[in-house]
Amino acid sequence: MxxxxxxxxxxxxxxxxxxxxxxxxxxxxxxxxxxxxxxxxxxxxxxxKSKADMAEQLMHWYAEGDMKMFRTFMAEAEAAHDDPMDQLMQFLTDFENYLTDPTNPPKGCMYALYTYEDDHFENDVKGFVADTLQTWTAMYIRKFQEVIDLYPPARPATAKRLAEMIVAMIEGGLILERAYKNPGMTARQSEQFREYLELLFPTAAERKAA
Amino acid sequence: MxxxxxxxxxxxxxxxxxxxxxxxxxxxxxxxxxxxxxxxxxxxxxxxKSKADMAEQLMHWYAEGDMKMFRTFMAEAEAAHDDPMDQLMQFLTDFENYLTDPTNPPKGCMYALYTYEDDHFENDVKGFVADTLQTWTAMYIRKFQEVIDLYPPARPATAKRLAEMIVAMIEGGLILERAYKNPGMTARQSEQFREYLELLFPTAAERKAA
DNA sequence: ATTAACATACCAACTGGTCGGTATGTATGA
DNA sequence: TCATACATACCGACCAGTTGGTATGTTAAT
CATH class of the missing domain: 1.10.10.60 (Homeodomain-like)
Structure with missing residues (x-):
């Protein structure tokens, strides 16, 4: 039962x-x-117990599935490569494939949605959304720090900045994707970000070429 | 009257x-x-004539003010510099200052908001939002094309991609700004994007240094 | 004297939420 | 083992308040 x-x-x-x-x-x-x-x-x-309670349970349920997916991608990338730069690149391409895969529309990010309707939600829920985004960012920070420690960036760059950048690009990509009804937008943002990383960490690119 | x-x-x-x-x-x-x-x-x-009509008028009204601001920033930047790279950089820093200026919260983008509630709006309105975002993007495209024509990019890059990238970063930044209640997030995205441009167009940077 | 610019009173439909009831499970004890 | 006792899962009628919208004023400028 x-x-x-x-x-x-x-x-x-x-x-x-x-x-x-x-x-x-x-x-x-x-x-x-x-x-x-x-x-x-x-x-x-x-x-x-109320519609607001549903909102809270929905967000927890969504975040759970979301984070599990990211952790899986990251674990696979870490298992496949030793080099943190390689891990990062595979993670991003895997994510791009997932985004491109014609699955269940409409695409979008529920964190963004809650953020643009935040007057309806309790502080608990708003805090949870912020925490989840932070956790997501922190995953990237860890990986970027490993890359920075290994390969000198061509210009000063912090792991935190880069992490916030990719998160913002994904969120923005999802908005454009919805507005234009163009399913490829978000993945393109990730691709473009990888372009940036190649420029920023030239020694990592050389190493791979060798 | x-x-x-x-x-x-x-x-x-x-x-x-x-x-x-x-x-x-x-x-x-x-x-x-x-x-x-x-x-x-x-x-x-x-x-x-209805609440939906208000939504439409509101969006037109908002877009009008929004676009006027951007055109003003761009006109000022073009008046201040001859070099398109210099123009672009000033445009972005001006925009960053506007974002950082402690004006009327809550910050956010109404295009994004409509996009995440699109089921309520007529196709007219949805189309208008998409068109406005396209116009915004097109402003950047024009300028990036001028830069690319003048300075060879360090890696292959198209004006369209770069334009979509900065728009996505701004939209994403606004989401993070709201979620974290951190007023600096969006401007930081713009800064980071300028960092990318410096790397992508090294000859422009050299020219300035000389 | 018209008409534009608002105010007021009102309506049917819908809103989130409650409540009594029921059917179906599960635990307990003799 | 099998009846008793209770808990869980769900139904559907109902409620008060709110929703977007209308019909009928009133006032003031042209």
Missing amino acids: RAKAEATRERLLAAAKNLVMSKGFAGTSVDDVLKATDLTKGAFFHHF | RAKAEATRERLLAAAKNLVMSKGFAGTSVDDVLKATDLTKGAFFHHF
């Missing part, structure tokens, strides 16, 4: 995610979610 | 802009706007 209940909860969350991603949080009504799942008010308020 | 009417319309739009920027479009009710302006339903529906 508990397994079926969890399945129901995830059905609600999955439907909510799709709706929220295309209509926003305030624009998505509880009834919308119920229509999409063929469930009723009773079910909804059994699993969530 | 017509002047007073236009003033009322702008009062409504200005209030709507602030509210929409912090609560989203669906999250902002007509009553919210009226409460903020001390006006009534009669006034609102005299100026806008």
